[in-house]
Amino acid sequence: MDHPNSQPQHRSPSPQDILADAAARFAADKVAISFSGAEDVVLVDMARQLGLDVAVFSLDTGRLHPETYRYLETVREHYGVAIELLSPDPEALQTLVREKGLYSFLRDGHGECCGVRKIMPLRRKLATLDAWITGQRRDQSVTRVDVPHEQVDKAFSTENHPVVKFNPLAGWTSADVWSYIRTNGVPYNPLHDRGFVSIGCEPCTRPVGPHEHERAGRWWWEEATQKECGLHAQNVIRIVNR
Numbered sequence: 001m002d003h004p005n006s007q008p009q010h011r012s013p014s015p016q017d018i019l020a021d022a023a024a025r026f027a028a029d030k031v032a033i034s035f036s037g038a039e040d041v042v043l044v045d046m047a048r049q050l051g052l053d054v055a056v057f058s059l060d061t062g063r064l065h066p067e068t069y070r071y072l073e074t075v076r077e078h079y080g081v082a083i084e085l086l087s088p089d090p091e092a093l094q095t096l097v098r099e100k101g102l103y104s105f106l107r108d109g110h111g112e113c114c115g116v117r118k119i120m121p122l123r124r125k126l127a128t129l130d131a132w133i134t135g136q137r138r139d140q141s142v143t144r145v146d147v148p149h150e151q152v153d154k155a156f157s158t159e160n161h162p163v164v165k166f167n168p169l170a171g172w173t174s175a176d177v178w179s180y181i182r183t184n185g186v187p188y189n190p191l192h193d194r195g196f197v198s199i200g201c202e203p204c205t206r207p208v209g210p211h212e213h214e215r216a217g218r219w220w221w222e223e224a225t226q227k228e229c230g231l232h233a234q235n236v237i238r239i240v241n242r
């Protein structure tokens with residue numbers, strides 16, 4: 001499915017091209033799809049249809065909706081794919097909860113909680129990989145308008161260990177994603193049928209109205225330009241420096 005704005009003479013690579021390229025350039029144990037339990041399931045479906053041997057992981061923050069946990073199992077069974085769940089470090093989590101409670105993000109912003117529940121586990125995982133594949137799209141947020149198909153992930157690379165981030169769906173719209181889901185009979189998170197568009201942790205996600213932007217349902221008490229959980233902190237850095 002080409003994006004409507006793509007020019008025939010400079011055809012953008014399809015998401016499938018990018019997935020195949022990532023799988024060809026990196027060993028099977030050095031590249032993985034990051035699956036959030038939301039629309040980015042299309043990456044899992046595409047990898048499966050292409051017969052690619054690409055691992056899948058997901059961040060189990062401990063605060064996901066029950067529907068999302070069940071959906072992860074649905075995807076696991078539907079595709080026969082192992083989904084590695086990354087959990088927070090127990091000690092760091094206990095310290096946060098003991099000192100600040102379960103809803104510190106409402107007072108202090110989401111950075112600290114996301115740091116413990118998402119960023120630390122992801123950093124540990126990415127230290128074992130050379131590349132990861134995400135479902136980021138440019139139309140998702142003001143923080144994502146410049147997302148390329150491939151980039152060096154400055155947030156998680158170190159001097160001795162560059163990490164490449166592939167964003168095969170960067171040029172797709174939400175409509176493109178849903179067209180793919182419907183056409184290919186891809187299982188989706190039932191929360192989407194209840195007005196949830198961008199789905200994250202239960203306390204930090206709410207349904208959006210028909211005229212609201214999809215990221216309006218995430219951390220709605222914070223500024224739109226700060227609505228990254230740190231997984232894609234590079235996007236916020238770029239906006240600040242603009």
Ligand code: SF4
Pocket residue numbers: 061063105109110111113114115117118200201202203204229
């Ligand atoms: S999205 Fe909310 S609950 Fe989940 S890790 Fe971030 S601040 Fe914590």
